[in-house]
Amino acid sequence: MQNNVYENVSIINVINKLNLKKTYIKGDTMYVVCPFCQKGEERKGNMKINTTRNVYRCDVCELSGSSIELYAKKKYVTTKEAFSMLLKENPVLDNIPYNYNNPVKDETYRDIVYRRFLELQVLNKEHHTKLKNMNFTDEYINKYLFKSIEIDNSKKKKICLKLQEEGFKLDGISGFYQDTDFKWTYKAHSGIFIPVILDNKIQGLRIMLDEEYNKDTENIWFSSNNEYNGTKAYNWPMVLKNENDSWFDMYNSKKKTNIIIGTEMILAHKLFNNTGKIVIGVPNNIDKEIISNIVNRLNASHVTLYVDKYTILHTSTLMYVNIIDTLEEQNVKVDFRIAINDNNIGEEIERETRKIA
Numbered sequence: 001m002q003n004n005v006y007e008n009v010s011i012i013n014v015i016n017k018l019n020l021k022k023t024y025i026k027g028d029t030m031y032v033v034c035p036f037c038q039k040g041e042e043r044k045g046n047m048k049i050n051t052t053r054n055v056y057r058c059d060v061c062e063l064s065g066s067s068i069e070l071y072a073k074k075k076y077v078t079t080k081e082a083f084s085m086l087l088k089e090n091p092v093l094d095n096i097p098y099n100y101n102n103p104v105k106d107e108t109y110r111d112i113v114y115r116r117f118l119e120l121q122v123l124n125k126e127h128h129t130k131l132k133n134m135n136f137t138d139e140y141i142n143k144y145l146f147k148s149i150e151i152d153n154s155k156k157k158k159i160c161l162k163l164q165e166e167g168f169k170l171d172g173i174s175g176f177y178q179d180t181d182f183k184w185t186y187k188a189h190s191g192i193f194i195p196v197i198l199d200n201k202i203q204g205l206r207i208m209l210d211e212e213y214n215k216d217t218e219n220i221w222f223s224s225n226n227e228y229n230g231t232k233a234y235n236w237p238m239v240l241k242n243e244n245d246s247w248f249d250m251y252n253s254k255k256k257t258n259i260i261i262g263t264e265m266i267l268a269h270k271l272f273n274n275t276g277k278i279v280i281g282v283p284n285n286i287d288k289e290i291i292s293n294i295v296n297r298l299n300a301s302h303v304t305l306y307v308d309k310y311t312i313l314h315t316s317t318l319m320y321v322n323i324i325d326t327l328e329e330q331n332v333k334v335d336f337r338i339a340i341n342d343n344n345i346g347e348e349i350e351r352e353t354r355k356i357a
């Protein structure tokens, strides 16, 4: 039988193993008869259990701690012994569902949490140099909240604890999950967070990895699906525009527009930084639906599509040919350009514009 650690060390399993009497259950709060200060027959339990945080605290004798500590204290063993005892037996869980994929919270809430989360991250010297070499100014870097990802496990948990203390809930926010000690943490990879902004709100975080991931890509989503209380990231697009371009006008444009699309967020930022024109960023797994939607909503008649080397190397050729065909069927003119390690990418557009003028 396959168990996972969460189920074995769950406080619900511990309460069942210790035969503690449950007197109240609502949401993730439960009261049980306290094994340390009550006799066992009482109708009202003194001990409060939080099943999400996996902790207990008695209102009367004030003993408190984790599920493993409760088991250890009652069995007169060390926490290490308690842990291995709990792992050996099959857990008893009352059919309380364990959530491995929370529904994602709305964009307003995600934006607030991600902004605060990014404030608690720093941009290290190495990443700063890397971004400066891509032509980004400090002002640009600060404005778009590029940050290095803290990967130290205890620092990650401290950051999450701080967010929780400030009142933020981390379930439903892609990237965050609870570790085997039930403390909140997040998926970390060595790299830079690139916030994906649409309609002035951070939809999600894209990660530009320091090293390629399976030679497949160097960009992945900050996502935590299949983790305890985790949340999946979606393929959110990004729109980079000048402050004075009204989003409302853009999305209701009667006038035909020219737009630039970059397949990958960092490429889109380079294009925007170098041209100052509206640029749409999409993940380099090049989703036809996303591109088609944006092109229609912005009433684009001309699309300059820049793709990075990963789009070329690892997406089926048919896929972006398919996108071009689909757009051309809608009478959208498509310029297809491959961008490989070019930090001045987009400057050719400026030159062409000047030529026409």
Ligand SMILES: [Zn+2]
Binding pocket: 034, 035, 036, 037, 038, 046, 047, 058, 059, 060, 061, 062, 063
């Ligand atoms: Zn008690």
